[in-house]
Amino acid sequence: MKEDIQWRNIDLNLLVTFSYLYRYRSVSLAAEKSFVSQSAMSHSLSRLRLLLDDSLFERKGHKMEPTEHAHQVAPVVHHLLDSIAKELLTKSSFQPDSYTGVCRIGLTDYAEFIFAPKIYDHIRQCAPEAQISFVNVNRSNYVGLSESDKLDVIIGSIPILDDNFTSEYLYTERHVCLCDKRVLKGKDTLSVQQFADIEHALVSPDGSLKTQVDQKLIEHGLRRKVTVASRNFLTIRKLLKQRELIAIVPEKMALAEGFSDNLVTVKPPISVADFDIAMVWHTSRTNDEKGIWLRALLSELITTA
Numbered sequence: 001m002k003e004d005i006q007w008r009n010i011d012l013n014l015l016v017t018f019s020y021l022y023r024y025r026s027v028s029l030a031a032e033k034s035f036v037s038q039s040a041m042s043h044s045l046s047r048l049r050l051l052l053d054d055s056l057f058e059r060k061g062h063k064m065e066p067t068e069h070a071h072q073v074a075p076v077v078h079h080l081l082d083s084i085a086k087e088l089l090t091k092s093s094f095q096p097d098s099y100t101g102v103c104r105i106g107l108t109d110y111a112e113f114i115f116a117p118k119i120y121d122h123i124r125q126c127a128p129e130a131q132i133s134f135v136n137v138n139r140s141n142y143v144g145l146s147e148s149d150k151l152d153v154i155i156g157s158i159p160i161l162d163d164n165f166t167s168e169y170l171y172t173e174r175h176v177c178l179c180d181k182r183v184l185k186g187k188d189t190l191s192v193q194q195f196a197d198i199e200h201a202l203v204s205p206d207g208s209l210k211t212q213v214d215q216k217l218i219e220h221g222l223r224r225k226v227t228v229a230s231r232n233f234l235t236i237r238k239l240l241k242q243r244e245l246i247a248i249v250p251e252k253m254a255l256a257e258g259f260s261d262n263l264v265t266v267k268p269p270i271s272v273a274d275f276d277i278a279m280v281w282h283t284s285r286t287n288d289e290k291g292i293w294l295r296a297l298l299s300e301l302i303t304t305a
Helices: 013-024 027-033 038-052 068-088 109-126 142-148 192-197 212-219 233-240 289-303
Strands: 057-060 063-066 102-107 131-136 153-156 165-173 175-180 199-203 226-230 245-250 263-266 275-282
Touching: 013 027, 013 038, 013 068, 027 038, 063 068, 102 109, 102 142, 102 289, 109 131, 109 153, 109 233, 109 289, 142 153, 142 275, 153 289, 165 289, 175 233, 199 233, 226 233, 233 245, 275 289
Parallel strands: 102 131, 102 153, 199 226, 199 245
Antiparallel strands: 057 063, 153 275, 165 275, 175 245, 175 263
8 A cells, every 4th residue: 555645535435436427428327326416426526537637527419428548447446346345345155165264162161071072073064174173161261261262152051141142042951970880889879878978079160179069968967078079070080980989970971972981870869950051152243154153053963962
């Protein structure tokens, strides 16, 4: 861009004026077709002549015939207007099969463990040239990460939503007890007392060694002994193997495929609150075509899994 050109003094609408005059060869007809007054069109022609330092259109009979300079600049003007219309003002529709960008998806620990492989396979099947970036999020940092990492969508349990975000419910998850089968000693149920007598492991996102389960046990006059906590479910699962430990975990995590550790599930003998899994996204992305496609794809994938 030439620095000596005073761009602020140039009205690009004059290119439209030139285009109409060049096409219709009449000030009155050009004014009619562009929905301006004849005097406004005449004024614009005067400004055009000054800008391009040429008379541009000269009256010959009932027509305004282009000058040689007008013929020379006409292809440039038409190319510029066409480029603005097609490349600047017309947004191309999103096509998954030809998309070569990145799908940025925020996942909580739970959602990443359960869904990351399935999400990867499904996106790659529908958008084979796309890349996928999984970003670990939680209830405390999803707002900041959504902005800094330009997340298209977030999946997880986020019950209290920031005002700038919206969500779509996917399903409700429940909890089960997970332990080595030898811990149950052949039983398929546990009493509250038996449950409290077993040492406990916790999947704890914040490192806490207490949960609402402890309060429930106190209501029964009981206490449990929590001997280990980790935010990583795989760590807890490895600890449960061949140890006198039990853990309360989300059912989908307990029943995930790919393990041969002889761990079994049993219904908790006390009530443990279920939790909802949802898709969350910043409201500014609600009408984004890629976002609409990605949310529909993920919703179908997760709700039918």
